[in-house]
Amino acid sequence: MRTYQQTITVVGSEGNARGYMSKTEPFFLQDMRKSTHFSRPLHGFTLIELLVVVAVMVLLVSILLPSLAAAREEAKQVTCLTRVKGQLLAVHLYAGNFDGQIPVGPYDPMTLPGPVTGPPFNLIASNQLWIGHLRKYNSHGVLLSGYLEPPEAFFCPGDDSKDPTEELAKMYHLGDEDAYCSYLYRQLDGGPAAYVPHTGKLGDLGANARGEAISALVMDMNSTMQVPGVPRHTRTNHLGAKTSIGFTDGHAKTFTNDNQQLTLRHGDEPQLFERIDEIFELADTLGR
Numbered sequence: 001m002r003t004y005q006q007t008i009t010v011v012g013s014e015g016n017a018r019g020y021m022s023k024t025e026p027f028f029l030q031d032m033r034k035s036t037h038f039s040r041p042l043h044g045f046t047l048i049e050l051l052v053v054v055a056v057m058v059l060l061v062s063i064l065l066p067s068l069a070a071a072r073e074e075a076k077q078v079t080c081l082t083r084v085k086g087q088l089l090a091v092h093l094y095a096g097n098f099d100g101q102i103p104v105g106p107y108d109p110m111t112l113p114g115p116v117t118g119p120p121f122n123l124i125a126s127n128q129l130w131i132g133h134l135r136k137y138n139s140h141g142v143l144l145s146g147y148l149e150p151p152e153a154f155f156c157p158g159d160d161s162k163d164p165t166e167e168l169a170k171m172y173h174l175g176d177e178d179a180y181c182s183y184l185y186r187q188l189d190g191g192p193a194a195y196v197p198h199t200g201k202l203g204d205l206g207a208n209a210r211g212e213a214i215s216a217l218v219m220d221m222n223s224t225m226q227v228p229g230v231p232r233h234t235r236t237n238h239l240g241a242k243t244s245i246g247f248t249d250g251h252a253k254t255f256t257n258d259n260q261q262l263t264l265r266h267g268d269e270p271q272l273f274e275r276i277d278e279i280f281e282l283a284d285t286l287g288r
Contacts, residue, residue: 076158077242080220081254083153084246087140087183087218090148092250095202102200102217103147104187105131105138125189125276127221129154129171130179140185140218144171156182156220156244161235182237184221190214190277202248208281216283218246222257223264225272236263247287255286 045053094103105126110118118124121131121138129141129151137144144151151171155164159182170179188200190208205214220237237243243262246252257263261282268275 073158073238076156077238077244077254079157080237081244081252083156084183084218084244084252085250086153087143087148087185088246088248088250088252090143091140091202091217094143094147100201100203102187102202102205103140103142104200105142106134106136108134108136119273121187123188124273125184125186125280127180127182127184128178129167129181130174130177132176132178135174135176139187140183141179141181151181154181154183156237158238159235160237160239163235182221182235183218184276184279185218186214186216186280190280205248208284209277210281210284212281212284212288214280214284215247215249215287216245216280217248219262219279219283220244222260222262224260224266225264225269226266245283245286253287 091102095101104122105128107120107122108131109120110124121128126139128138129144130136131138140148140154148154151168152164154171155168157164163180163182167180170177171181188205208214220243222236222240222243224234224236224240226234240257240260240263242254243257244252244254245262255262262279264272264275264279
């Protein structure tokens with residue numbers, strides 16, 4: 001190892017030299033001290049450099065945010081479709097225990113605004129799970145009696161309304177208030193079984209008004225209707241742009257809904273029941 005010798009003069013209190021001492025030190029330590037002593041001092045970022053970094057970060061965020069939003073919506077759509085399939089599976093389990101019959105609400109007549117006595121609950125497609133004044137399950141809410149739990153299974157992760165909070169809370173109390181979910185369930189609507197209560201068979205629900213076999217059973221509830229005295233008609237899933245539909249054979253698929261062909265639209269109020277039939281008839285066609 002190369003070394004060098006350094007002589008140090010020892011100075012007394014009066015300023016006189018009192019003696020000398022020397023030490024041997026490796027050359028690399030001397031080089032390090034010199035390098036440190038004469039190196040360029042460190043400094044922070046300049047304002048321009050910081051602005052460039054910020055601009056790059058803003059650009060990256062603007063590029064990534066739409067992709068992240070699309071990914072979140074896609075995840076919601078997949079979960080929605082999974083929940084529709086879960087309801088279909090539960091319907092099949094129910095039918096297996098009840099001689100093939102699908103779950104439906106009670107045969108009690110509906111009370112419409114007016115008040116007007118309407119058709120029986122089980123003959124009309126509905127997203128109503130619980131009938132408060134009857135203290136009975138309606139439509140696919142019947143599945144909550146041992147076939148599909150918890151109630152969250154009936155709420156879409158892409159629900160744009162307050163239903164996943166407000167209506168879900170009602171399902172955990174089952175009091176005098178009606179409770180609604182994110183999905184429209186057909187019950188015995190639109191087929192010959194509607195005229196013979198409690199005879200709807202999962203494997204043979206008959207034909208719709210178009211003469212096509214009934215196959216669509218459950219779908220996203222999209223509605224922009226405003227019916228006086230009837231709550232929960234204005235609500236959508238996935239902003240109404242897409243609709244997941246489940247069919248009697250157990251499969252489910254998501255369809256685009258750009259022109260609201262699968263939506264209860266504002267203006268359809270006077271022909272509410274007819275419009276529901278139209279939607280399910282179109283869904284039967286899409287499922288072919």
